[in-house]
Amino acid sequence: MSFTSIVLVKQVPDTANISGQVMKPDGTVNRAKLPAIFNPEDQVALELALQFRDKYGGTVKAVTMGPPKASELLRECLYMGADEVFLISDRKFAGADTLATSYVLSEAIKKLGAYDILFAGRQAIDGDTAQVGPQTAEKLGLPQITYVEQILKAEKKAIKVKRKIEGGFEILECSFPLLITVIKDAATPRPFKAKRVMAYKNARSLVELEKMVEGNSLLYMDELTEEYMSKSLFIPTLTMDELPLDQERCGLHGSPTKVHKIESVVLAGNEHIKVEPSKEGLEQLVSKLMDDHILG
Amino acid sequence: MKSHSNDVWVFIEQRSGKPADVSFELLSKGRKLVEVLKGKLKAVLIGSDTANIVEKIFKYGVVEILLVDHPDLRDYRTMPYSRIMHELVSEHKPRIVLFGATIIGRDLAPRVASFTRSGLTADCTDLQISDVTYLRKDYPELLLQIRPAFGGNIIATIITPDAPIQMATVREGVMENLPLTDAKKGKITKIEYKKDPDDDLIKIVERYQEESKVNLKAAPIIVAGGYGMGSREKFQLIKDLADVLGGEVAGSRAAVDAGFIPHERQVGQTGVTVRPKLYIACGISGAIQHRAGMQEANKIIAINSDPEAPIFDICHYGIVGDAVEIIPKFIDAFKHKLR
Numbered sequence: 282m283s284f285t286s287i288v289l290v291k292q293v294p295d296t297a298n299i300s301g302q303v304m305k306p307d308g309t310v311n312r313a314k315l316p317a318i319f320n321p322e323d324q325v326a327l328e329l330a331l332q333f334r335d336k337y338g339g340t341v342k343a344v345t346m347g348p349p350k351a352s353e354l355l356r357e358c359l360y361m362g363a364d365e366v367f368l369i370s371d372r373k374f375a376g377a378d379t380l381a382t383s384y385v386l387s388e389a390i391k392k393l394g395a396y397d398i399l400f401a402g403r404q405a406i407d408g409d410t411a412q413v414g415p416q417t418a419e420k421l422g423l424p425q426i427t428y429v430e431q432i433l434k435a436e437k438k439a440i441k442v443k444r445k446i447e448g449g450f451e452i453l454e455c456s457f458p459l460l461i462t463v464i465k466d467a468a469t470p471r472p473f474k475a476k477r478v479m480a481y482k483n484a485r486s487l488v489e490l491e492k493m494v495e496g497n498s499l500l501y502m503d504e505l506t507e508e509y510m511s512k513s514l515f516i517p518t519l520t521m522d523e524l525p526l527d528q529e530r531c532g533l534h535g536s537p538t539k540v541h542k543i544e545s546v547v548l549a550g551n552e553h554i555k556v557e558p559s560k561e562g563l564e565q566l567v568s569k570l571m572d573d574h575i576l577g
Numbered sequence: 578m579k580s581h582s583n584d585v586w587v588f589i590e591q592r593s594g595k596p597a598d599v600s601f602e603l604l605s606k607g608r609k610l611v612e613v614l615k616g617k618l619k620a621v622l623i624g625s626d627t628a629n630i631v632e633k634i635f636k637y638g639v640v641e642i643l644l645v646d647h648p649d650l651r652d653y654r655t656m657p658y659s660r661i662m663h664e665l666v667s668e669h670k671p672r673i674v675l676f677g678a679t680i681i682g683r684d685l686a687p688r689v690a691s692f693t694r695s696g697l698t699a700d701c702t703d704l705q706i707s708d709v710t711y712l713r714k715d716y717p718e719l720l721l722q723i724r725p726a727f728g729g730n731i732i733a734t735i736i737t738p739d740a741p742i743q744m745a746t747v748r749e750g751v752m753e754n755l756p757l758t759d760a761k762k763g764k765i766t767k768i769e770y771k772k773d774p775d776d777d778l779i780k781i782v783e784r785y786q787e788e789s790k791v792n793l794k795a796a797p798i799i800v801a802g803g804y805g806m807g808s809r810e811k812f813q814l815i816k817d818l819a820d821v822l823g824g825e826v827a828g829s830r831a832a833v834d835a836g837f838i839p840h841e842r843q844v845g846q847t848g849v850t851v852r853p854k855l856y857i858a859c860g861i862s863g864a865i866q867h868r869a870g871m872q873e874a875n876k877i878i879a880i881n882s883d884p885e886a887p888i889f890d891i892c893h894y895g896i897v898g899d900a901v902e903i904i905p906k907f908i909d910a911f912k913h914k915l916r
């Protein structure tokens with residue numbers, strides 16, 4: 282038995298550490314101004330895919346859609362043990378909501394050849410929507426199992442998983458191919474392997490190589506690309522041109538949801554009654570609450 | 578195929594024949610939305626043996642229930658439910674479709690939105706209808722989908738200006754549950770379940786589900802503790818106070834993470850949203866994520882040793898001091914007054 286897995290990963294702003302002016306006037310996020318991290322549940326999804334490969338054999342491909350900077354994330358996937366990584370990047374994809382994102386992802390996945398299982402994190406911490414996984418599955422005509430906490434067993438034709446539901450769990454069986462989304466408790470991501478970091482720290486995507494050529498008149502793009510490919514350090518990039526996409530359905534333009542307004546959360550700072558932490562103060566408070574029929 | 582209507586649909590979620598509270602909260606909100614839109618409030622119910630749920634739905638002013646009742650549909654399954662739902666939406670083209678932001682709703686809604694190419698906003702905390710000017714174009718009566726974003730640091734208003742169907746999920750407990758006293762029984766439209774081969778791609782091998790023994794949402798008094806309680810032992814004081822007052826015990830995320838209290842009792846953005854008569858926050862600083870789950874409480878008492886803690890900005894009664902020392906005094910004061 283061996284299975285081909287594709288893991289959908291995303292680089293996200295570290296929403297726990299937001300400071301300064303990070304919102305652009307159009308209401309989208311200026312990601313350049315925030316520290317970017319591996320979306321936690323996507324990293325768990327990659328870990329689960331790697332465990333699945335280690336147990337049953339096969340290959341793990343990691344895919345991300347994002348700006349050229351997202352190559353950083355793909356290198357991290359290689360450090361963890363992904364066999365192949367792919368960047369989906371084009372200015373025309375920018376500003377996409379979950380519908381436009383899942384459209385591009387689904388077309389890119391079709392381009393990557395046959396697969397048995399798609400893995401994704403349940404949700405990303407920048408939007409918490411949990412929509413891209415199911416919407417990608419729908420577009421590919423795949424069944425989906427969300428909130429997966431454990432893969433119990435895989436056989437040639439079907440997989441058995443345990444998923445979380447409100448107040449309990451479900452054990453579901455599904456034929457391949459399918460998409461699963463994974464919750465945080467499903468696995469603990471392995472640390473980067475020093476050997477793999479050494480091997481892949483110089484892996485570069487097309488855009489990154491172009492930047493190197495721009496800054497150095499002695500380098501030629503064709504030769505450089507060939508060199509990186511021969512060393513298996515080339516991160517393939519899928520752009521608008523490589524994919525059979527309807528531009529109307531991509532990026533901000535292809536996104537039905539728009540940000541109308543962004544407000545930072547301001548506290549009303551309303552006046553409250555200060556109660557002294559003394560016996561008398563507390564007895565007064567209790568009397569007031571009883572008079573108001575809130576207590577007693 | 579008709580162009581869109583002004584109707585608001587609510588997907589009624591049921592688990593083993595028991596309707597989810599959030600569905601009734603959405604019907605209550607949906608009723609307000611159709612008043613502005615001058616459309617009809619409709620419910621979609623998929624399940625088996627649904628008679629008692631049907632009756633409850635009509636208490637909310639629903640004009641029509643689209644009912645798909647079949648033994649195979651007893652439990653939620655992604656494939657048949659999403660297919661049935663997207664077929665109905667494609668055929669009738671409601672203006673707005675609302676789902677609970679539950680595990681079921683978050684599994685179902687994205688697929689339906691994807692198929693129908695509708696806009697979908699997750700985890701809304703408020704919904705309003707308003708005329709909007711977007712990019713110098715006027716859009717009458719759009720659904721404002723209001724939600725916290727970026728870990729709760731901002732409040733975003735999302736609109737779906739050009740797509741005919743606007744969809745949103747809403748978390749349980751965020752909207753009020755307001756049944757009508759004089760509701761008329763509406764129409765039931767039965768829709769036949771036509772099985773599709775893909776419906777059985779996923780099989781349920783086993784399911785274990787127990788009803789939560791904790792019902793924070795229904796509690797009139799909630800005593801909540803935070804990380805500021807200091808230890809699991811001292812957290813016992815929260816339980817003591819709750820017992821004396823006849824309330825339920827809750828905690829902030831920090832208290833849950835510290836192991837003071839189980840997750841099912843967490844109030845806030847990643848926990849339960851509550852609106853009790855009285856909420857006593859002890860040793861809780863009042864991060865936005867926590868406030869999102871309790872600021873609608875009728876009366877809030879805050880006890881915190883830091884006078885600058887944000888919880889004091891939303892409370893009605895503030896007590897500056899160590900909750901560990903103040904709670905026993907509070908209990909004494911209450912017992913004294915009861916006598």
